[in-house]
Amino acid sequence: MEDEQIQNELRRASVQQFIEEEALPDSFGDSFIQWYAGITEHLAAMARDLETAPLVGVSGCQGSGKSTLVKLMAHVLRAVYGVKAVVLSLDDFYLTRLARREMADTVHPLFATRGVPGTHDLMLLRDTINALRAEQGVVSVPGFDKAADDRTEMVHWRQESAPVGLIFLEGWCVGVPPQPLEDLVSPVNETEAEQDADSQWRTEVNRQLGDGYAALFADLDELLVLQAPSFGAVYEWRWQQEQRLSALFKARHPDAPDPTMTRQQVADFILHYQRITEHALATLPDRADVLWELGDDRGVQRMHLTGVAA
Secondary structure, eight states: OHHHHHHHHHHHHHHHHHHHHTTOOHHHHHHIIIIIHHHHHHHHHHHHHOSSOOEEEEEEOTTSSHHHHHHHHHHHHHHHHOOOEEEEEGGGGBOOHHHHHHHHHHTOGGGGSSOSTTSBOHHHHHHHHHHHHHOSEEEEEOOEETTTTEEOOGGGOEEEEESOSEEEEEETTTTOOOOOGGGGSSOSSHHHHHHOTTOHHHHHHHHHHHTHHHHHHHTOSEEEEEEOSOTHHHHHHHHHHHHHHHHHHHHHOTTSOOOSOOHHHHHHHGGGTHHHHHHHHHHGGGTOSEEEEEOTTSOEEEEEESSSOO
């Protein structure tokens, strides 16, 4: 009992340190303790039991808060449980802008826009995961500059000491299966209707999702899902995300023009994600080991445990 009390105190102190460093509201820490701390402890036990660092997928639509959550989970795993946890974001493995332009020229113009399956460097991601698990020494992890819409130069990639104890892979389409081909026939929005009338783009996206992405997701040891209430919530969440990105850019580059998106550009941008996001909302509840149902304010309404014992 005394050991449990000490661990609880360490956990609260670790969470408090994180929210102060990240300038988050105290309510975020309370929510973590209530809804996410138990699963974090479960992941620590799993990391200790497995010889190879487990790969844990964290899925949630844009703006759902998954990046902040998984960063805190990794922080607590390291500080409280002594598990060397590393976070990989699917966003950091986007193809370069030049590579996407080449896809746009050879496959379909819509592949110039980052985001959908087919616009990630899965080979680089696989190599990074393998290196973090197996190599002794330092592993370089790529980064992606969303404001510049391009991968950062290697000199700016972060360095992680390997081997690690647990790897988080977070991203908006992590764990999502391909759609049945008959579902690809009708467009879901004006972007598909006007720019993909022959369904060539969405068919290739779906093929990618059923090929390399499916193989990657099959290797997940567990899948954690933040479930949005609807696609309608995604727009406001993504706009809030863009505003934070804009504020960060202005703070770092006060004399440069702001390259981030306007509200209308965000609205147009998320249409590229609508099909898979809605498909994820329909299919991930049956595939998740842990699922948190979110409200419009991103607060947790309910938690479902399917692959994890309650």
